[in-house]
Amino acid sequence: xxxxxxxxxxxxxxxxxxxxxxxxxxxxxxxxxxxxxxxxxxxxxxxxxxxxxxxxxxxxxxxxxxxxxxxxxxxxxxxxxxxxxxxxxxxxxxxxxxxxxxxxxxxxxxxxxxxxxxxxxxxxxxxxxxxxxxxxxxxxxxxxxxxxxxxxxxxxxxxxxxxxxxxxxxxxxxxxxxxxxxxxxxxxxxxxxxxxxxxxxxxxxxxxxxxxxxxxxxxxxxxxxxxxxxxxxxxxxxxxxxxxxxxxxxxxxxxxxxxxxxxxxxxxxxxxxxxxxxxxxxxxxxxxxxxxxxxxxxxxxxxxxx
Amino acid sequence: xxxxxxxxxxxxxxxxxxxxxxxxxxxxxxxxxxxxxxxxxxxxxxxxxxxxxxxxxxxxxxxxxxxxxxxxxxxxxxxxxxxxxxxxxxxxxxxxxxxxxxxxxxxxxxxxxxxxxxxxxxxxxxxxxxxxxxxxxxxxxxxxxxxxxxxxxxxxxxxxxxxxxxxxxxxxxxxxxxxxxxxxxxxxxxxxxxxxxxxxxxxxxxxxxxxxxxxxxxxxxxxxxxxxxxxxxxxxxxxxxxxxxxxxxxxx
Numbered sequence: 001x002x003x004x005x006x007x008x009x010x011x012x013x014x015x016x017x018x019x020x021x022x023x024x025x026x027x028x029x030x031x032x033x034x035x036x037x038x039x040x041x042x043x044x045x046x047x048x049x050x051x052x053x054x055x056x057x058x059x060x061x062x063x064x065x066x067x068x069x070x071x072x073x074x075x076x077x078x079x080x081x082x083x084x085x086x087x088x089x090x091x092x093x094x095x096x097x098x099x100x101x102x103x104x105x106x107x108x109x110x111x112x113x114x115x116x117x118x119x120x121x122x123x124x125x126x127x128x129x130x131x132x133x134x135x136x137x138x139x140x141x142x143x144x145x146x147x148x149x150x151x152x153x154x155x156x157x158x159x160x161x162x163x164x165x166x167x168x169x170x171x172x173x174x175x176x177x178x179x180x181x182x183x184x185x186x187x188x189x190x191x192x193x194x195x196x197x198x199x200x201x202x203x204x205x206x207x208x209x210x211x212x213x214x215x216x217x218x219x220x221x222x223x224x225x226x227x228x229x230x231x232x233x234x235x236x237x238x239x240x241x242x243x244x245x246x247x248x249x250x251x252x253x254x255x256x257x258x259x260x261x262x263x264x265x266x267x268x269x270x271x272x273x274x275x276x277x278x279x280x281x282x283x284x285x286x287x288x289x290x291x292x293x294x295x296x297x298x299x300x301x302x303x304x305x306x
Numbered sequence: 307x308x309x310x311x312x313x314x315x316x317x318x319x320x321x322x323x324x325x326x327x328x329x330x331x332x333x334x335x336x337x338x339x340x341x342x343x344x345x346x347x348x349x350x351x352x353x354x355x356x357x358x359x360x361x362x363x364x365x366x367x368x369x370x371x372x373x374x375x376x377x378x379x380x381x382x383x384x385x386x387x388x389x390x391x392x393x394x395x396x397x398x399x400x401x402x403x404x405x406x407x408x409x410x411x412x413x414x415x416x417x418x419x420x421x422x423x424x425x426x427x428x429x430x431x432x433x434x435x436x437x438x439x440x441x442x443x444x445x446x447x448x449x450x451x452x453x454x455x456x457x458x459x460x461x462x463x464x465x466x467x468x469x470x471x472x473x474x475x476x477x478x479x480x481x482x483x484x485x486x487x488x489x490x491x492x493x494x495x496x497x498x499x500x501x502x503x504x505x506x507x508x509x510x511x512x513x514x515x516x517x518x519x520x521x522x523x524x525x526x527x528x529x530x531x532x533x534x535x536x537x538x539x540x541x542x543x544x545x546x547x548x549x550x551x552x553x554x555x556x557x558x
Binding site: 188190191193194195196197198199200201204208209212213 | 358360363388389390391392395396398400402403404405406414415417418419464467468471
């Protein structure tokens with residue numbers, strides 16, 4: 001065989017490297033996908049055990065308010081009323097997002113529309129710093145500063161949904177802000193020019209064009225903040241009071257799914273009813289974060305179509 | 307008939323230290339189409355953007371000289387750019403409708419000016435879209451997104467959006483360069499219709515377009531205004547060698 005035909009038919013070195021690189025990336029991706037599937041399958045199988053082998057009632061789980069998985073009711077079903085922590089989780093999440101969104105949006109508008117220079121110089125680093133603070137520090141500050149203040153204003157012990165929401169507010173503020181900044185930055189410059197050229201003021205342009213065009217991105221930011229708030233465990237657990245009671249007001253001790261999990265998971269024995277009940281809470285958390293992710297994907301898709 | 311609407315005297319513009327306009331003096335007369343031609347980077351778009359102060363949005367720009375609109379210096383400290391831009395509308399190179407419905411696009415300028423009367427808005431939408439020769443294309447889908455239209459239709463909606471504010475002068479920055487030839491012809495015909503009511507300044511890269519639609523033409527080169535005159539004279543008897551070279555396609 002002549003050398004040219006030979007060199008054409010044999011695989012070149014660069015093609016071999018290419019194939020090897022592709023193989024490595026595919027392997028790594030597969031490991032990650034398998035890991036996610038394994039976690040999901042594990043939590044799902046553990047999470048439904050309470051309804052199978054322990055004869056728990058799904059209806060009780062979502063509607064009853066007594067959480068005492070070791071004890072049984074008259075029908076020999078474990079007492080797994082998770083409503084107090086479900087309500088607690090949703091309450092702190094919604095409240096913190098409602099408080100944080102206006103602040104985050106205002107900061108984002110300032111950083112993108114009003115003063116990009118000082119925004120980049122001061123606000124950006126401050127917000128990045130907020131992200132880096134460990135959640136135990138937030139919880140500690142909440143314990144020392146926020147709980148006593150709530151106690152002074154609202155009475156009671158100070159522990160409760162209000163304190164939890166305020167801690168979460170600071171924790172999700174940077175998330176919502178930096179994602180809103182990205183959303184506003186993604187609004188093309190020519191929308192702003194068109195608006196200004198029609199005789200709009202800068203505020204009218206921001207309010208009527210930029211915010212409207214960036215709405216899907218801002219919604220994504222808010223949902224992302226909610227998903228963070230819903231999943232945060234430690235800081236909330238430190239200030240919410242951890243009483244498995246239906247919250248009657250914002251300043252009475254309550255609890256969330258995550259705080260029950262972190263508090264009790266070390267005190268139960270694998271395979272017991274009490275342990276299985278905790279797995280069910282974990283499954284609920286996982287499903288919620290899945291739902292948040294689906295909403296984010298949906299919003300992103302709708303934003304692209306426009 | 308030869309009343310000056312815009313007069314520019316010795317306009318210099320600097321981006322930082324770089325001089326982009328080197329003393330431009332020209333006037334735009336009422337109800338004429340003034341074309342500005344020249345190679346890329348010659349300053350014609352920059353000059354156009356001086357006329358409604360869009361260059362204010364760019365950092366580090368210095369402008370000297372005088373530009374008056376109906377006798378008022380638009381660079382006077384007391385000038386309200388919001389009011390100025392209502393009088394001097396602008397159409398951009400890329401069709402840039404807002405990601406709203408066609409209706410909301412056309413009424414945008416009126417709504418921000420505080421017009422709330424539904425009937426006034428409805429009428430403005432129809433007259434503006436008719437004037438922009440796009441009414442028949444869109445009358446059945448006013449509530450649909452303007453982004454679903456073709457490029458030519460989008461550009462005409464953008465022109466309707468400007469017309470709705472009832473400006474006196476319309477600045478057009480290469481309005482057809484992103485459009486196919488058929489859409490471009492439709493936009494050109496529409497501009498010819500409009501010039502009985504509006505004063506227009508158009509920047510264009512197409513010399514055929516300049517010769518087809520404009521009354522007068524100004525040729526820019528490297529920040530200087532080389533020659534200005536009746537379009538016919540510029541194209542048939544250019545006085546300056548550079549103008550002649552450019553329009554005959556020897557450079558640029």
